[in-house]
Amino acid sequence: xxxxxxxxxxxxxxxxxxxxxxxxxxxxxxxxxxxxxxxxxxxxxxxxxxxxxxxxxxxxxxxxxxxxxxxxxxxxxxxxxxxxxxxxxxxxxxxxxxxxxxxxxxxxxxxxxxxxxxxxxxxxxxxxxxxxxxxxxxxxxxxxxxxxxxxxxxxxxxxxxxxxxxxxxxxxxxxxxxxxxxxxxxxxxxxxxxxxxxxxxxxxxxxxxxxxxxxxxxxxxxxxxxxxxxxxxxxxxxxxxxxxxxxxxxxxxxxxxxxxxxxxxxxxxxxxxxxxxxxxxxxxxxxxxxxxxxxxxxxxxxxxxxxxxxxxxxxxxxxxxxxxxxxxxxx
Amino acid sequence: xxxxxxxxxxxxxxxxxxxxxxxxxxxxxxxxxxxxxxxxxxxxxxxxxxxxxxxxxxxxxxxxxxxxxxxxxxxxxxxxxxxxxxxxxxxxxxxxxxxxxxxxxxxxxxxxxxxxxxxxxxxxxxxxxxxxxxxxxxxxxxxxxxxxxxxxxxxxxxxxxxxxxxxxxxxxxxxxxxxxxxxxxxxxxxxxxxxxxxxxxxxxxxxxxxxxxxxxxxxxxxxxxxxxxxxxxxxxxxxxxxxxxxxxxxxxxxxxxxxxxxxxxxxxx
Numbered sequence: 056x057x058x059x060x061x062x063x064x065x066x067x068x069x070x071x072x073x074x075x076x077x078x079x080x081x082x083x084x085x086x087x088x089x090x091x092x093x094x095x096x097x098x099x100x101x102x103x104x105x106x107x108x109x110x111x112x113x114x115x116x117x118x119x120x121x122x123x124x125x126x127x128x129x130x131x132x133x134x135x136x137x138x139x140x141x142x143x144x145x146x147x148x149x150x151x152x153x154x155x156x157x158x159x160x161x162x163x164x165x166x167x168x169x170x171x172x173x174x175x176x177x178x179x180x181x182x183x184x185x186x187x188x189x190x191x192x193x194x195x196x197x198x199x200x201x202x203x204x205x206x207x208x209x210x211x212x213x214x215x216x217x218x219x220x221x222x223x224x225x226x227x228x229x230x231x232x233x234x235x236x237x238x239x240x241x242x243x244x245x246x247x248x249x250x251x252x253x254x255x256x257x258x259x260x261x262x263x264x265x266x267x268x269x270x271x272x273x274x275x276x277x278x279x280x281x282x283x284x285x286x287x288x289x290x291x292x293x294x295x296x297x298x299x300x301x302x303x304x305x306x307x308x309x310x311x312x313x314x315x316x317x318x319x320x321x322x323x324x325x326x327x328x329x330x331x332x333x334x335x336x337x338x339x340x341x342x343x344x345x346x347x348x349x350x351x352x353x354x355x356x357x358x359x360x361x362x363x364x365x366x367x368x369x370x371x372x373x374x375x376x377x378x379x380x381x382x383x384x385x386x
Numbered sequence: 387x388x389x390x391x392x393x394x395x396x397x398x399x400x401x402x403x404x405x406x407x408x409x410x411x412x413x414x415x416x417x418x419x420x421x422x423x424x425x426x427x428x429x430x431x432x433x434x435x436x437x438x439x440x441x442x443x444x445x446x447x448x449x450x451x452x453x454x455x456x457x458x459x460x461x462x463x464x465x466x467x468x469x470x471x472x473x474x475x476x477x478x479x480x481x482x483x484x485x486x487x488x489x490x491x492x493x494x495x496x497x498x499x500x501x502x503x504x505x506x507x508x509x510x511x512x513x514x515x516x517x518x519x520x521x522x523x524x525x526x527x528x529x530x531x532x533x534x535x536x537x538x539x540x541x542x543x544x545x546x547x548x549x550x551x552x553x554x555x556x557x558x559x560x561x562x563x564x565x566x567x568x569x570x571x572x573x574x575x576x577x578x579x580x581x582x583x584x585x586x587x588x589x590x591x592x593x594x595x596x597x598x599x600x601x602x603x604x605x606x607x608x609x610x611x612x613x614x615x616x617x618x619x620x621x622x623x624x625x626x627x628x629x630x631x632x633x634x635x636x637x638x639x640x641x642x643x644x645x646x647x648x649x650x651x652x653x654x655x
Contacts, residue, residue, distance in 0.1 A: 071650050072649060093650065119650065125485045126485070126647075127481060127484055127647065127650075128647055128650040128652070129644075129647045131648075147487045147489075150487045151487050157481060159478040159481070161478050162478030162479050162481060163479065163482070164399065164479065166402075166403045166407075167403065167406075171402055175395055175399045176482065176486065178391060178392055178394075179392055179486040179487075179488040180486050181388050181391075181487065183391060184391075227487075
């Protein structure tokens, strides 16, 4: 029998109904309220022990999905299960199984220290005072908060606050951790440290399942085994980042550096060459080349035949926006 | 047991926050002395004959001292539940609490428990200042019934407070309960003057306010030393308010939470 998936979402949908202002109701009394799609027909499965990324721009539905899993929002349709428990039926059992760290780094009591904050939230997870103090001390060590733990929350840096938010989500030793854009307000070095902590300490060493919402493609590629790409509340693709980008419809993008080209490159339906300006005798051009077949070889041969020296030919990985655009174009 | 521990965690949290503002924490108790002094001089000017209807043979200073002290409970209940919930929404801590297995009832009750404790201490300080420095004669025999009256008063006011918090949670603003009950109680509940002093048609509305019964029973117990049998009608009326208002508040709050989860507006403000 296969183990229960950590998360299972089946045709999950969320429609937000916008409240109308008194003015709108007076001006258009018979018009219904505006409906905004938060999620539409989202099905995905996160296996126990993996790091799964929810990749998408702002407003894609990542936070809505995380909030449904954390029992903060009820789905309009479909079903979501955490560790086999339906989020709409037994929210307390789900909350015991899941740790949720929101993107809002302010969500602490600013006049209390980091330690006092964690002890308070530990007690809401049912820990007695002594157990809460012990657990918090362990977590402060694990997330390397050091002396900062005993400073008032308001004096902590963004990086420390984010670590504290993750520590809070770990207070009850959950099997599954949901992180909503944890590196959003961190500098590159702090973000790198946090990514390492998530991938190494939490996932590899402690075996935690992690669901990570991010709009950073590189971050997703670096630590997520699989991702779901969300756009306008829909899942556009699921799988490994490399597989998704390799399987994108359209042409592959290359950047070529050429020296000594004697004649213009021939026109061919299989490639498109952008205009480039030579610098110090080196022409750098972008080329969109048909995938598969011999289009790339033929293009490179054509350059060599025109006495060009190919200094480099690098495939350019598509950015997140380009991935969305190309997936959307392909329907 | 776990719920009690959680409630104590709220008290500890709020105590830690309160004492982190050291000066304000100390000053609020000094403020009580000046408020009592203020009413002492006002009552000197407004000295009403003891036979004034509704004063029940009490001097005006003793009458108003209890009114002002107890009205703190009402103001606090109105402010604590709704105000705390709104504050936690704004700072984002409500979301952080709602993802824990703590029940919503525990969160709402816990968030206002410290305020109730602090207000209780303030009420005791009011009475102690009146007794020690201004000659208010408190009857020791009334202390025990007063505890029962205070407990019922707190529960009845909590019902209104939770109802008010439900409005805040769902509507975010525009809580009509606070406005109506607070203004009505201040005007007609016998805080500053007996309802009998108002035109009859207006004074009648005071019977729909729990503060009317709470104040009358407390004055009779603490200032006149009335026996339990004499206090019973007001205690029963208070108990009726508790039976009606508390479940109504809890039901309204549950409804508001469910609606807010459906709308995804639980932590919006």
